[in-house]
Amino acid sequence: MNMEKRANVAVFASGTGSNFDAIMNSPDRNFDVVRLVSDKPKAHVIGKAASFGIQTIVFDPSDYEDKSAYEQELLEQLKRARVEWIVLAGYMRVLGETILDEYKGKIINIHPSLLPSFRGIDAVGQALDAGVKVSGVTIHYVDEGIDTGEIIAQEAVTVFPHDTKESLQRRIQQVEHNIYPRVLNKLTKE
Ligand code: GRF
Numbered sequence: 001m002n003m004e005k006r007a008n009v010a011v012f013a014s015g016t017g018s019n020f021d022a023i024m025n026s027p028d029r030n031f032d033v034v035r036l037v038s039d040k041p042k043a044h045v046i047g048k049a050a051s052f053g054i055q056t057i058v059f060d061p062s063d064y065e066d067k068s069a070y071e072q073e074l075l076e077q078l079k080r081a082r083v084e085w086i087v088l089a090g091y092m093r094v095l096g097e098t099i100l101d102e103y104k105g106k107i108i109n110i111h112p113s114l115l116p117s118f119r120g121i122d123a124v125g126q127a128l129d130a131g132v133k134v135s136g137v138t139i140h141y142v143d144e145g146i147d148t149g150e151i152i153a154q155e156a157v158t159v160f161p162h163d164t165k166e167s168l169q170r171r172i173q174q175v176e177h178n179i180y181p182r183v184l185n186k187l188t189k190e
Contacts, residue, residue, distance in 0.1 A: 007188035010035040010057075010083040012091035017045025018173055019089035019110060019180055024052050026181035031188040034081050037074065039093055055081075061093070071098035085188055088142060089180070100144060107142040108187065110180050112172045114138060114154055119147040124169045133159050135168065137175045139183050153183045 009031050011020050024033060036049035037057045049056045057077050064070040075098055078086075086099070088109040095107065113123035115138040118130070127135040136156040141149035155175050159168060 007031040007084050008034045008082050009085045009087055009184070009188065010037055010078055010081070011087045011089050012037045013045040013089045014038060014040045014043055014092040015045060015090045017043070017048045017090070019176055020045050021048060022177035023087070023089070023181050023184065024048075024054075026185075028185065029181060030185050031085070034083060035078070037078075037091075039091070045090075067096040068098050071096050075099060075102055085184075086142075087180075087184060094146060095142060095144075097144070100142070105141065108152065108184070109140055109142050109147070109149070110176055111138045111140065111147050112169065112176070114156065115140060115147055115151060124172060125165050127159065128163065128165060128168065135159055135172065137172055137179055139180065152187070153179060155179050 011023060011033055013020050013036065020036065023029065033054055035057055036045065036054050038046055039059060039061055041058050041060055046056055046058060057074065059070055059074065061067070061070050084106060086103050086107040088107065100107070111123060113127055114134070114136040118126040124135070134156050136154055138151055139153045140147070140151045143149040157172050157175055
């Protein structure tokens with residue numbers, strides 16, 4: 001029996017949760033997902049977490065005075081759950097210093113482009129508009145900027161002339177679902 005301690009991870013997501021699904025279903029996952037955090041009380045991903053038996057932390061930022069107020073409460077819940085790593089998977093909010101300071105070097109994001117190209121929202125649309133022949137996926141550490149943190153891993157995806165946003169996004173997500181669990185396994189073991 002492997003007695004090594006498994007890392008405790010919280011996944012933050014605001015939407016569909018296909019990356020959350022991929023992480024949960026990854027057969028050789030060597031870390032534990034102990035919380036799903038969502039800022040969207042109606043997000044699809046919340047139902048997915050329930051089906052995996054993962055406890056959720058759901059909050060509506062508009063119920064709070066400001067970002068530091070909800071992040072302070074969130075931080076307390078993360079600590080109580082002994083969360084060591086924060087994994088952003090379609091979390092549509094910029095983290096503030098309350099969380100960033102406490103989890104320095106332990107927050108990871110996945111972005112659907114080859115950073116530093118096409119930061120921010122609609123990276124797939126941005127790539128198509130720019131006419132690039134290659135786009136891809138980047139996994140990076142999170143800092144105070146938007147998609148600016150140190151790059152951990154990247155994988156290229158060819159853009160075909162007939163690609164639509166939907167078709168390119170589908171192929172990019174297939175890559176995401178494969179690379180994210182693999183990279184997280186490696187990082188959380190170090
Ligand atoms: C992913 O494509 C990821 O790159 C981006 O947000 C999307 C989330 O998709 N940051 P899902 O909710 O995991 O399906």
